[in-house]
Amino acid sequence: MVTNEQYARGDLFNPQCGTRVVLDRIGDKWTALAVLLLQHGPLRFTELRDGIGSVAPKVLTQTLRRLERDGLVTREVFAEVPPRVVYTLTPMGSSLIKPLTAVSEWAEEHIVAINHAQAEYDAGV
Amino acid sequence: MVTNEQYARGDLFNPQCGTRVVLDRIGDKWTALAVLLLQHGPLRFTELRDGIGSVAPKVLTQTLRRLERDGLVTREVFAEVPPRVVYTLTPMGSSLIKPLTAVSEWAEEHIVAINHAQAEYDAGV
DNA sequence: AGTAGCCAGTTACCAATGGATACTATCGGC
DNA sequence: GCCGATAGTATCCATTGGTAACTGGCTACT
Numbered sequence: 001m002v003t004n005e006q007y008a009r010g011d012l013f014n015p016q017c018g019t020r021v022v023l024d025r026i027g028d029k030w031t032a033l034a035v036l037l038l039q040h041g042p043l044r045f046t047e048l049r050d051g052i053g054s055v056a057p058k059v060l061t062q063t064l065r066r067l068e069r070d071g072l073v074t075r076e077v078f079a080e081v082p083p084r085v086v087y088t089l090t091p092m093g094s095s096l097i098k099p100l101t102a103v104s105e106w107a108e109e110h111i112v113a114i115n116h117a118q119a120e121y122d123a124g125v
Numbered sequence: 126m127v128t129n130e131q132y133a134r135g136d137l138f139n140p141q142c143g144t145r146v147v148l149d150r151i152g153d154k155w156t157a158l159a160v161l162l163l164q165h166g167p168l169r170f171t172e173l174r175d176g177i178g179s180v181a182p183k184v185l186t187q188t189l190r191r192l193e194r195d196g197l198v199t200r201e202v203f204a205e206v207p208p209r210v211v212y213t214l215t216p217m218g219s220s221l222i223k224p225l226t227a228v229s230e231w232a233e234e235h236i237v238a239i240n241h242a243q244a245e246y247d248a249g250v
Numbered sequence: 251a252g253t254a255g256c257c258a259g260t261t262a263c264c265a266a267t268g269g270a271t272a273c274t275a276t277c278g279g280c
Numbered sequence: 281g282c283c284g285a286t287a288g289t290a291t292c293c294a295t296t297g298g299t300a301a302c303t304g305g306c307t308a309c310t
Binding site for chain 1: 147157193194220239243
């Protein structure tokens with residue numbers, strides 16, 4: 001039975017809906033973090049890599065290339081030695097900061113409760 | 126060189142920061158979508174599975190178990206035939222809806238621009 | 251009596267994504 | 281003529297996600 005109510009949920013049930021497409025894109029392991037890290041200004045490849053700390057260069061490259069393809073960051077190469085590559089948020093990329101920050105703030109507020117819930121669950125409550 | 130500015134970025138550079146831990150958790154393939162789908166009320170396993178459409182039952186089970194462990198959803202089993210299992214957002218889970226909706230709205234607003242950027246990138250501009 | 255079906259999964263196996271480590275190109279300095 | 285710095289590739293391994301088939305308890309149909 002398909003009710004009005006189901007429709008009122010938005011078309012999240014449709015795999016083609018913008019939300020789902022975008023979640024597929026920014027919902028991988030490092031994309032959201034990379035955008036958040038770039039919010040205060042451009043960063044170089046190594047700054048991102050060392051900042052994240054645990055990402056393999058291959059994976060960081062993939063992440064940044066996808067962001068570039070999606071029009072969320074620009075990649076500027078300076079033909080110097082040693083080479084310098086700078087990643088910068090585009091206006092569209094910057095506009096994503098606000099919603100991502102909302103998630104980030106939620107995270108900071110609830111991380112303790114989440115850890116607590118996990119401990120209870122694991123204790124077999 | 127470590128500047129004040131780097132500190133002002135928040136401790137996103139620290140892998141233990143709440144934001145990063147939470148992004149690791151809800152940043153997998155189906156978690157955010159599952160929470161969004163549950164926002165209008167409880168759903169059964171098959172409702173989620175059929176609604177998402179392309180998720181394997183094994184993976185959906187994993188996703189829901191993680192959400193339960195994190196204290197974001199509750200899992201109620203009714204000992205009927207055929208069995209009935211209902212997933213419901215906890216208050217903490219519900220509080221995540223607002224930030225996730227912010228991302229969702231951003232997605233709906235920018236999906237066209239993203240597709241456009243992709244097409245340009247792929248055309249080798 | 252036998253069988254088929256419903257729901258909420260589980261099991262076994264395969265594909266795709268992510269991670270660790272080593273290597274490359276370029277050039278200036280030692 | 282060798283080292284080091286940067287921004288990556290290349291190669292191989294680990295972890296996650298996906299596919300398809302099966303389970304188990306009970307009901308309904310034949």
